[in-house]
Amino acid sequence: MYIEVIIEITNQNVDKTFTYFVNEEFLSLAQVGVRVEVPFQNRILEGFIVQVNVERPEYPVKEIIRILDEEVILTDELLALASYMRKVTLSSYISCCQTMLPKALKAKSGVNVGRKYKKFILLVDDTYLPRGEKQIEILEMLKETPSIEKQVLTRISASSVKTLLEKGIISEISEEVYRKEYGFTKAKKYPLTESQKQAVFEIEHTEDNIYLLHGVTGSGKTEVYMQLIEDVLKTGRQAILLVPEISLTEQITERFTMRFSRIAVLHSRLSDGEKYDEYRRIARGEVDVVIGARSACFAPLKNIGIIILDEEHSSSFKQENNPKYFTLDIVRKRGEYHQAKVVLGSATPSLESFARAKKGVYHLVELPYRVNQKPLPKVEIVDMNEEAKKGNFLFSNILQEKIAFHLSQNKQIMLLLNRRGYSSFITCKNCGYVAKCPNCDISLTFHKADGVLRCHYCGYIERVLKCCPTCHEESLSNMGTGTEKIEEKLVHLFPSARILRMDLDTTSKKGAHEKIIKAFKNHEYDILLGTQMIAKGLDFPLVTLVGVISADTSLHIPDFRSSEETFQLLMQVAGRSGRSDSEGEVYIQTFNPDHYAIDYAKHHDYLGFFEKEMEIRRKLGYPPFYFLTTLRIQGKDFLKCQEEASKIGKFLTKQLTSSLILGPSSASVSKVNHIYRVQIIIKYKREEKLYPALTYLRNHYKANTQVKLEFDFFPYHF
Numbered sequence: 001m002y003i004e005v006i007i008e009i010t011n012q013n014v015d016k017t018f019t020y021f022v023n024e025e026f027l028s029l030a031q032v033g034v035r036v037e038v039p040f041q042n043r044i045l046e047g048f049i050v051q052v053n054v055e056r057p058e059y060p061v062k063e064i065i066r067i068l069d070e071e072v073i074l075t076d077e078l079l080a081l082a083s084y085m086r087k088v089t090l091s092s093y094i095s096c097c098q099t100m101l102p103k104a105l106k107a108k109s110g111v112n113v114g115r116k117y118k119k120f121i122l123l124v125d126d127t128y129l130p131r132g133e134k135q136i137e138i139l140e141m142l143k144e145t146p147s148i149e150k151q152v153l154t155r156i157s158a159s160s161v162k163t164l165l166e167k168g169i170i171s172e173i174s175e176e177v178y179r180k181e182y183g184f185t186k187a188k189k190y191p192l193t194e195s196q197k198q199a200v201f202e203i204e205h206t207e208d209n210i211y212l213l214h215g216v217t218g219s220g221k222t223e224v225y226m227q228l229i230e231d232v233l234k235t236g237r238q239a240i241l242l243v244p245e246i247s248l249t250e251q252i253t254e255r256f257t258m259r260f261s262r263i264a265v266l267h268s269r270l271s272d273g274e275k276y277d278e279y280r281r282i283a284r285g286e287v288d289v290v291i292g293a294r295s296a297c298f299a300p301l302k303n304i305g306i307i308i309l310d311e312e313h314s315s316s317f318k319q320e321n322n323p324k325y326f327t328l329d330i331v332r333k334r335g336e337y338h339q340a341k342v343v344l345g346s347a348t349p350s351l352e353s354f355a356r357a358k359k360g361v362y363h364l365v366e367l368p369y370r371v372n373q374k375p376l377p378k379v380e381i382v383d384m385n386e387e388a389k390k391g392n393f394l395f396s397n398i399l400q401e402k403i404a405f406h407l408s409q410n411k412q413i414m415l416l417l418n419r420r421g422y423s424s425f426i427t428c429k430n431c432g433y434v435a436k437c438p439n440c441d442i443s444l445t446f447h448k449a450d451g452v453l454r455c456h457y458c459g460y461i462e463r464v465l466k467c468c469p470t471c472h473e474e475s476l477s478n479m480g481t482g483t484e485k486i487e488e489k490l491v492h493l494f495p496s497a498r499i500l501r502m503d504l505d506t507t508s509k510k511g512a513h514e515k516i517i518k519a520f521k522n523h524e525y526d527i528l529l530g531t532q533m534i535a536k537g538l539d540f541p542l543v544t545l546v547g548v549i550s551a552d553t554s555l556h557i558p559d560f561r562s563s564e565e566t567f568q569l570l571m572q573v574a575g576r577s578g579r580s581d582s583e584g585e586v587y588i589q590t591f592n593p594d595h596y597a598i599d600y601a602k603h604h605d606y607l608g609f610f611e612k613e614m615e616i617r618r619k620l621g622y623p624p625f626y627f628l629t630t631l632r633i634q635g636k637d638f639l640k641c642q643e644e645a646s647k648i649g650k651f652l653t654k655q656l657t658s659s660l661i662l663g664p665s666s667a668s669v670s671k672v673n674h675i676y677r678v679q680i681i682i683k684y685k686r687e688e689k690l691y692p693a694l695t696y697l698r699n700h701y702k703a704n705t706q707v708k709l710e711f712d713f714f715p716y717h718f
């Protein structure tokens, strides 16, 4: 038989399948979706069978070496999904297949992740008369339980086990075990509130494909998800719940294990072995609910009834490496295939999603109040311009007083340091001025190496000034503040408070997130100080004070989404306060107290923010009014990149007559590992020629050794 194989070739440009011959020996195993080992040029490579029983080609073909799997790795659905991804991201077919799989199941020689086995002992001869206490003890145990883990018995006496094995009285077998274990604790569930019931009913009894569940923080969205999932499972179908952060996976999993038993969890902190096991449990049909971060959208469930994206606005749902897929797009596609409902949940939906919901493209479901009518926390804005004059750069007087007060009440406090966009922009310490591009209304990025400020959209450049253009003081700076420095200050101010820090440094170890969250939840600490990772979703009932050390950094990242991201972050972190019996307070420190994103967050006014931001996006021609696609030209020789970029720019201007071509300009990270990046942004409402033109460019530059092209059809970072 002849088959088509897609081979793991690192060269992205060989994007095609190859024909091989399968001899008698392997016929029974040769099916679509399994891995094969094949000779390719002078090497032995792995690949996936994508077609069987193809016609015998006219040229001579080689024979496969062997088949690696007994079970299908890539189902027909996943292979079709890979084809789709290839088409919409302009990536290679093999990279799309690989991105869906855990390392152990990718087509890649030399990966050494296997199944984990444990040895068990069985009783063979129960007539044997044991000698000595140890033998008696071992055999008695086996008479009661016919199969016991070997380890347990060797702990009694390794030599007795050995003797009994040699004599054939007992025997040893190996059985596969899964590496990850879940502690199931059946807990009683809350009766849903009327609004929660209504939301569930609306989603279950209407015929739409995509729902947007817009519920304020603490409105009980998670309970709604669990009810929806429970109902789906009753019909014999399965569910995927995607969450944005690892820290959230831990907490949500804990809540889910109280309700569901056949769960798998997939996220980047698992070991390769654990991922392998979880993936196979899913593929074998041993799992009903998959919880995980972005890549769990590819979970190989065979009968999906619902897919939920929690915190749908989160930028982590965009994959930033090739293939640069957008999770919602994948989920939509899988939803269509399985005829499953897709539910997007958020307290602060992305502008794109909310606009679609308002237009009726998504079915909007609202949960406007917190569970049991608990009020949203009171939010106060602290003007740091005033505080700076008093010499308070980190903690305003009022925030210090509030921390002291809540500590005295034996409550918990969360402090957020916004580190997004940290120190890459120039601000005036005196008046809060930020250098912006005159053409694009985007803050300029500071390039330390050449001492200039650049606009990453249009290429505008200016020298870094000595004095602030508004207040004329020599107080411009690009200094930022780290969590460590704040921790020091906190210890100094509140020596008896128990302080816990959560940032990239303290969570780099496996299981660290889990520990921090657990310890804080158990009230082993009074203050949790952290970066964005503490803002989303976490549910700590004792937290009554939330402080934002500085709201400003993310306002000035050179990105049209900076106001939206800031608003979302503030709303999310504010939502951590007062979730239980006591009312919560929030203090937001800022040098921009009049900024609309901060003002709307103060009033918990999502709709107000939405209207205002839509107005700005419409005026400036950004999403959701226009689509954006970026094209990055990369190479070691900067001049060559620029030269090619300008050619490409001209080509695109000519071809894409319904689009606006911005740039070429430097990408916001303009050099990585000595590779320069120049980018072109394409803006359009409808552009029929987009894919043809970009495909042409991709093919044209395939063999070019000096520059490489990268495409991003849903850019999040520029």
Ligand code: ADP
Pocket: 190, 191, 192, 193, 196, 215, 216, 217, 218, 219, 220, 221, 222, 223, 371, 537, 539, 579
């Ligand atoms: P969200 O995800 O919308 O922020 P959660 O689902 O985390 O909200 O719910 C907020 C809090 O309210 C949680 O502590 C949760 O246990 C509790 N809760 C949710 N639904 C109910 C209910 N029907 N009855 C009582 N408590 C509830």
Ligand code: ZN
Pocket: 437, 438, 439, 440, 441, 455, 456, 457, 458, 459, 460
């Ligand atoms: Zn500009």
